[in-house]
Amino acid sequence: MTIEAKPFNEQALQAWLDATEDEGRFESAPEQKSARPTERAFSTSWIWVVATVAFFFYLGVGLWMIYGADFAIGDAIARASSARAIAHSRDQHVMAVGFYWMPLPAFAEVPFMAVFSRLGVPALAMVAPTALATAMTIPILARIGRDLAVRKWIAATFVTLFALNPYTIFCAGNGMSEAWLVLALAGCFAAYLRWTDKRRIRDLGRLGLWLAVGQMTRHEMLTVVVVFCVLVAIESAKGRRVATALTVAAPSIFGLFAWTIVSFVITRHGFWKAILDGDVADRVTGPWLPDERTVATVATYSATLSLRFAPGIVLAVLFAGFGRELFGHILDVDGRPHLRAVAIVAIGGLFPAQIAFLLLQRASYGDPRYYMPLILLFTIASFIALNGRPRIGGRGAALVVCGLAGCVSSFVVIGDPGISAVTGEPAVIRALLGTEQSAADSNPARSVNLGDWRAFTADLDRRLRPGDVIVLDTSVAAAVHLFSRHPMQIATELDSDSAQQLQLPNPGYTWAVVVPGNYGSLNPTVQALLRGTPPRGKRWEKVDVPLTPAGFRGSPELWHLVDAPTSPALLTAAAQPTKPQETGQ
Amino acid sequence: MNTENATSSSEFFAERERLWRATYGLRMVAPHLSAHNGMTLRQRKAVICAAAVVILGLALAPRVTGIICISAATAVYTAVIAVRLLLIVNSIGHDPAPVEATAFLIPDDALPFASVLVPAYKEPEILRELLGALSELDYPADRLELLLVLEGDDDETIATAREILADDTQGLSRCLRIIEVPPAEPRTKPKALNYAVQLAQGDLITIYDAEDRPHPLQLRAAAYALATGGPDLACVQAQLNYFNPEQNLLTKWFTLEYTMWFTQFLPGLVKLGAPIPLGGTSNHFRREAIMAVGGWDPFNVTEDADLGLRFHRMGYHIGVIESVTLEEANSDAINWIKQRSRWYKGYLQTWLVNLRHPIRTTRALGLRGFVLMNLFVGGTPLLALLNPIFWFLCLLWFTLQPQFVRDLFPAGVLYPAMACWVVGNFLYVYAFVLTAAKRDDVRLTKAAFAIPGYYVLMSFAAYKAFVQLIFAPTYWEKTQHGLDSATKAVIDLRDQVVTTP
Structure with missing residues (x-):
């Protein structure tokens, strides 16, 4: 059987399209109409x-x-x-x-x-x-x-x-x-x-x-x-x-x-x-x-x-x-x-x-x-x-x-x-209205006084030298970790090596922030470090920092590893731990 | 009986010429676009140099080299996942109006002459169902020819075809012809199509596989889409889906994958104007377009994907139509791996062909097209190859936590890699869940949650493809069909899948 090929009759198709377009036969299938009125729909x-x-x-x-x-x-x-x-x-x-x-x-x-x-x-x-x-x-x-x-x-x-x-x-x-x-x-x-x-x-x-x-x-x-x-x-x-x-x-x-x-x-x-x-x-x-x-x-x-x-x-x-x-x-x-x-x-x-x-x-x-x-x-x-x-x-x-x-x-x-x-x-x-804290403020100790923390951190930042490393526990001193300008010099419990490092005789930290009497996975260990034997020729020295102690859950302390004094008595005094503060937390 | 047998010497020479054109036509006209030569010398040198640099780097600076390799792999993962998710987001709510109803109204005399090419090889068992499905096509018989394209030495299939034709219970003898392709290497489907298209007389050329069950109105829909799509529209791709998803978990996964590909990725790519890797069947071409680009590459084992890219290079574009052809999903894991490894090998072939001259390809495809070509055609098998390496690293980390794994993932690499792994994988799985919901099939929803198991099979196939690409690049791994013959399910599911107003 022989089949004669017939060309694609685009003209016929186009003619048909033209004829039927008016009748709407080529409209897309109607979309499902919204159940709600949409005449008031507005541009967003x-x-x-x-x-x-x-x-x-x-x-x-x-x-x-x-x-x-x-x-x-x-x-x-x-x-x-x-x-x-x-x-x-x-x-x-x-x-x-x-x-x-x-x-x-x-x-x-x-x-x-x-x-x-x-x-x-x-x-x-x-x-x-x-x-x-x-x-x-x-x-x-x-x-x-x-x-x-x-x-x-x-x-x-x-x-x-x-x-x-x-x-x-x-x-x-x-x-x-x-x-x-x-x-x-x-x-x-x-x-x-x-x-x-x-x-x-x-x-x-x-x-x-x-x-x-x-x-x-x-x-x-x-x-x-x-x-x-x-x-x-x-x-x-x-x-x-x-x-x-x-x-x-x-x-x-x-x-x-x-x-x-x-x-x-x-x-x-x-x-x-x-x-x-x-x-x-x-x-x-x-x-x-x-x-x-x-x-x-x-x-x-x-x-x-x-x-x-x-x-x-x-x-x-x-x-x-x-x-x-x-x-x-x-x-x-x-x-x-x-x-x-x-x-x-x-x-x-x-x-x-x-x-x-x-x-x-x-x-x-x-x-x-x-x-x-x-x-x-x-x-x-x-x-x-x-x-x-x-x-x-x-x-x-x-x-x-x-x-x-x-x-x-x-x-x-x-x-x-x-x-x-x-x-x-x-x-x-209070800050918005410019009023003072009243006696009715039932639990001020729960609040973190951010201004104090920022002052504390700024003071610490000023003291830091290149090569110094601070150790702290973020669960008690997160603000220091957040606000410090030197995050690469802060070792925390979030670092994978901190717990191991603290077991060493010389963990390599030169500053420590602790909050005595408070919780935290690293906080007690750092306190133990301060109480322990410092590296040869060194001692941990508590640093005075500007604070308003009432604003804290427990007063944070800043310690610095400094060259040891020659007198053994001073060495012992310096290593004396601070008494933990009772906060009731 | 309507067969093509070379009985005279002139016919013999014409047949030889057709065969030569079918086999070497593209290679002669555009050798840089033919997969015949595999990798070019320059590509081989580039691969050897890259391998040498990596090996040297691993020997001298293993950590840095490892980090660079992992970073590069992560970048590929991120890009591929991002593009796919973008396409899914773009198209998941896209519900195009079915064109079949419109096509049904086209008067017969406005339709083009259509040639339907159906290549088959050693598949006598499914011929009867195939012809049954073709007989249901709603197209004027005087404007239709069905060309059953068989290898000349496939005696069994030829005999069965002749037997069915002699019975002619479906009334197809008016328009059905058997084309016998003279036996010659390579024994590939594209070579058979190249041969047959020279004998086809239609302006609309359609390809169906032997196990296909096209929607009866699909030819009309394709004719309508081509006629209204402008002269640059070279081809429209119908949706493919499966009629046996319920058979086992593998067929469910396969069904989900195809649904995702044809309902979300392809429309998304078309919307972006990106090069489209065609599916191997239910393609409807303008005759002049297929001839203009040199036909199919007989040395490429995914000639469909290659052809789609070639169309794009030559300035044509491809459309999709909302008409479904049902096929048989591969239900046997070994058979599936054979089929998938051929696809991956073909994708790699196509990728390498298009990377022979990257600058020329970029000019031809456009920068966006070039990037998308790399992410889709290259990225698909590449990710399947990379996956096992990362699974192994993951397993190693969760069990032994060796230091070298940690060293390979510094923060800048770890976070994107983790985002890819956790978020990317989840969103991908979820896209399958939504695809199942779109198909309104509860069984598929359950299978969608287990789709990571499918990735494992894909990786097996990818490694097989990679090895074959080196040792047997043009070997055509035959997929066995006819493992399911639930004809009733065909009709039920077709009615369910194809939406007509």
Whole structure:
């Protein structure tokens, strides 16, 4: 059989295309229409400008807290010190991140520290990541508002209320983990709300990854992961539920698993945090906490603080239309789309409930910072309550008032020594208002007086000569490690050779910082070194440094290895240890 | 009966000429683009020099040399993982509209004449299913020819084909021809295609493998895409996927890999305007384009990938269409390693061919194209070769913690390497999990979590390929098909995978 080839008849095809284009036969398959009205969708490009401004504002606040108010939370300094040990130290290694906390906030500081430490401003590396995390939360919130068809200026109002809430600002500048937690939660909700709307795998993946970011930030996220898994499973088709939940949970499970394995391999303790929490459980106390820990007292404490942070949340849930969504679902009136309301309420309730539980177990200080996610959840709840409304109306106005009330209340909470003295936050408000420390400041000894530490470190830096090596324990003198201009001359317990080196007759250290009577893996060993026999022809001499002893958990001491005096009596006197100070810690 | 037999002397000489062109055409026209010569002298010198420098460095300054090697490997890992993740992120939410519904509406007289080339070698057992699948193609019979391309000495397959054709239960005799390729070395698929394309009369040239089950509307979709894609669009690649993912863990992994490749990497590369390593089947070419670039390289064992790059060098581009061809996933580990080692060997061949004149290649592909070519075509087998070395170092560190491992990883190397290892590997695995979710198959989701086991098989294949590249560069490792014949599953899964409005 012979087949005659026929040329590609592009003209015929083109003619047909021209004829049919008007009929719309070549339109792409229609995309799944959003379940919500989108006619009010607005561009969010402007919010990046706002976020950039916010970043520099938060950065400025953070630096003011350190250098203006002499305030930093000890844990933040410890994390930054770990980051410095990883990025810029005598013995750079990733293990220095420590295994007590989940590692993301400290790891996030590493690239900043690699730059800022070399530029001589390591404190910036402590503040910049949290400022960045909070600034990044702003566009995500704006996008949630847009996705929920909230009008632009209404969204801007609520985003501003979030961004300028004093506790948001405080957490953005304090170098702690709350800013990362809030960013992760915002990301989770943005992805979850989009997934409920469009059912795209991409959003499911984003939800999983944001949950992992939260999980690698704080242990409390584990329950949030569970809640989101349950929610996506409920909303998935039968037969797909386990796979969908697994897809969402996988990154968090991997993160937790990988970190536990690494922790086990390196420290031989897979659950280091749990072990340490168990150790401190019995010692957790504070005048702001209920004396008698019962379900009723801890629940009251937790509920009270929740309402002080987000007073509008009750209004949002019960009265502002949000409750209809919530109860509409429960009564099966409106169907599944309103599971987003359940998500807000479930996760919003998780945080106070967890803190109450830990308080009951005497395993938490009940720090107000832990309630900070409620400010974010209030903002999202407001968007849901105002979903698709063309005008702000009475409901919106009430929510705005609640948001403003939350801002004022947060300010009061930070400054209230009766609540917030866990890590010394009232010092920030005192510095802001220019007031003196009052007798009501219940636990000043807990706060690290950063000004003193910085003066101490500056004095030490001035004394250092090339070739000198300082030995210290970062768990009691992290500020020295963080603020010193000579990180390459500081040996710490984070260095892989320190413990071994200290066993030698002449470990090669010429300076030592110790805090007698305090804990730390290296602190007692360094004290033993000072009490022991110094190298031939040398002696350890205590150096006078400018200090305000009341500001410390125990007074730090600076010792210097100097040439030995000729008199044996002086040698003995110099080696006499300082009596450990009782601090009650 | 419609066969090509040289019965007269003029036909004999024409056949010889076709065979010569099929075998040496590209080599004569563009020897620098043919894999016939393997590595050039300059490349050999470069490799020997590099090896000598490394050996000398290891002897004189082992630590520094080791750090440099580890740094280079880490840079390759970082770049490959970053590019792949970028492509995945770009395309994971990309749901292109299926073109088949549109293509269905094209009037028959607007369609080009299409030649479907189906090379087969020693595969008599799957011919019947193949012809059954081809008979389902929705294309006007007077504009279609099906060319069954068989080796002249493959008597068994030829006999079976003739037998099936004689029965003609599928009504294919109108448009089916058997092309017998005269026996000659190299015994490769590209040589057979080069031979057959000279006898094909269509303006649309399509390649299917013997075990393929193309979507019935795919030819129309390809014709539509080529007609509307502009004159520079040389080829459109249909998606490939498997009809037997449920068979065992290996077929599940293979299915995930193909789904990822065809639904995420390829669309991502097309979007970037990067050179595309074509898949070996379900390619639909403009006839003038395939002829203009010299056809397939008969000495390259992944002639498809090579052809894709050659198109890009010559100023053409490649598109993808949202139409699926189902194939049989390799369900036997040994058979899989044979197939994969051929692919890796071909990728290495293609890489070496394109690196003969790096500057000329960069000019031809553009800098971005050149970088992406290195990361995809070179990086894929290279990473599979490097993986076992790093696994070993890892194992050594976690068990014995020897000092030399620590010395090899100073902070500047350790952190990127760890980020690659922990974050990169996880995100890669997670991308497979999301791919499984996209396919809406719970069984695949479970398999996705175990995908690191697949990496081990890949490394076996890579080392086999590396050895073969040295000792038998043009040897075509035949993949055995027909290990699964669940025809019903074909239909069910096709309906499930191919989305039509």
